[in-house]
Amino acid sequence: MPRKRQMKLSAYLVGTGMHAASWRLEGANPGASIDIDYYRRLAQTAERGKFDIAFLADSLAINEQSHPNILNRFEPITLIAALAGATSRIGLVATASTSYIEPFNLARLFMSVDHISKGRAGWNIVTTRDLSGNTARNFGKEAHLELEHRYRRAGEFVDVVRGLWDSWEDDAFLFDKAGGRFFDPNKMHRIRHKGEFFAVEGPLNIARSPQGHPVLVQAGNSGPGQAFAAKVGEVIFAIKYNFEDARAFYREFKQKVAAAGRNPDDVYILQGISPVIGATEEEARAKRKELEALLPEETIIGFLADYFKEVDFSRFTADTTAREAGLDTIQAANPDYRKHQPVIARENPTLREIYSLIIGSFSGDSFVGTPEKIASSLEKWFLEGAADGFMLMAPALPEGLEVFVDRVVPLLQERGLFRSEYEGRTLREHLGLPIPVNRHAAGSPV
Known part of the structure; x- marks a missing residue:
């Protein structure tokens, strides 16, 4: 009998919260964005709530109008490596841009964290929006790349990264002490890529992880962004402000995934929510x-x-x-x-x-109220075709995450909508995603 569909939950961790005034609340720690002990507690709270993902966003430039919680914060790949040692089950997703790094560097960074976390890493792929106007100049460039150019580059970038992640077949390392054979040279593969944007020889100097590849997360909103997301994304992060808009997006995006030749059931759409929860309305x-x-x-x-x-x-x-x-x-x-x-x-x-x-x-009035009201809104969106799950973007942290874990998650569990315990150890196991077949293995479709 097929397992009952259950919602996915991700916690968006950003300093004192999504609200720009959250740092001013009584008891808030204004320096939370660079307090590793604080982030460890947040990730552990989300893990206590059996969340699939702890999600870390990023930006590559700031200005005087930037959100307080991004003016002074950790680089996210570094941060998820630290959080891997403070948690044991929850997936850890970091944001990294395809516009201002080389594929080899990024492939190595994420595969390293995937090993450190024993298969719990994910990459939130962005091409970088230049909201500050300073991004390109931070990297010695005169102008930010145009949208379509960025997504062409991103497509090639992801192809290269995936190829590098398949540099080693799963049984390539023999560790044969008696025979003096550390690895099988026939199972090490160079990518030898030459394309419009990149020339990369390979192989990558780290093996595949327990989940094969880190999970790919995407949040494109533009036409090129959605086309890219439909082609490569495994978890899609969207923000729609009412049920009708969310359901329309869900239906249309799943159609884009099918048109890209992929199984829509293997792509999960998480709607961003910022609930304000109280004992009463x-x-x-x-x-x-x-x-x-x-x-x-x-x-x-x-x-x-x-x-x-x-x-x-x-x-x-x-x-x-x-x-x-x-x-x-x-x-x-x-x-x-x-x-x-x-x-x-x-x-x-x-x-x-x-x-x-x-x-x-x-997120609108339907997400302001009691735990019961919030749980019912999530249930409606999930069961009636508006989302596969949710990205909790709490206005104030840690309180918003703690109340959600302690008051809303039990209601979702009682209704059979969300897990009571983790059943696997890797992020792919949590999400029900297949391990990518190494393109060089016998029988690979690639």
């Missing part, structure tokens, strides 16, 4: 109001002025509506705005609410 709303009150108006206006460089925000306040500011119809140069504009045009939020939507610290 009133308490949850009070928590949200407290966070919003800690956000200075100049921070909101300054961020939006930097985000929408074509709009003069000097005459607006945080309570100005989208329509009053013209943001419901604007043809924004920032491509990131395309995913936000439909909900903004439909609901006409204030600039304060738009700020929260853009930075991912608010």
Whole structure:
């Protein structure tokens, strides 16, 4: 009998939380983003909740308008290597860009962490959005690559990385002391890649891990981004702000996966949520109001002025509506705005609410309330075709993660929607993903 479908859960770990004012809360540690003991506790809390993934984002440039929790933070591959020693089951996913590193370096870094964690690593593939305007100059370049150029490069980049991860067949290392044979040369393979962007000889100087390859995570929103994600992504991170939009995206993206010649059931879509949880509806709303009150108006206006460089925000306040500011119809140069504009045009939020939507610290009224309300919203989205699981982007950490683990996860378990115990040890086992067949092995389809 096939196993009952269960939702996947990932915890987005970012300092004191997704809300830009979370560092100002009483008891918050403003230096949390570079406190390894703090991150260990977060990862252990998520593991206690039987989460599939602890997720670490990244950026390669900052400016004066950047979120406080990214102004001063760890490099994520380094961080997941440290968290591997503080946990034993939860998957560990780090973000790394295909635009500002070489494939050999990245392949080696992630395969090293996959071994250190005994098969629990994942790579969140990004091509890097240049929101700060400084990214290219941080790497000695004059201009950031155009969108389509970045995704062409990313496609070749991933092909090279996968090839390097298959440098060694699984039984290549003999360790034959008596015969003096450390490895079988016939099972070591050079990639000898020469393409539009890269020339890489190989082989990689590390063997495949217990799960074969790290899991590939992707979050493309543009047309080229979604085409790329449908071709290579195994876990897809999306943010939609209501059930109808999420279900439409789910259906359309699964069709893209099938059109790319892949099994849609082997690709999981996780919707990003930022729930505000209280013992009562009133308490949850009070928590949200407290966070919003800690956000200075100049921070909101300054961020939006930097985000929408074509709009003069000097005459607006945080309570100005989208329509009053013209943001419901604007043809924004920032491509990131395309995913936000439909909900903004439909609901006409204030600039304060738009700020929260853009930075991912608010998911709408259906995710503000009691644990029972949150669990029921997740159940609806999961069972009615809007998500395979969720990326918990708690507005405030550690409290938001702890309350979710202690109050929401048990409800999901009682309803048979989420695991009570880990059944495997690798991230692929948690997700139910197959181990990639080494392309050089006998019988490989590659």
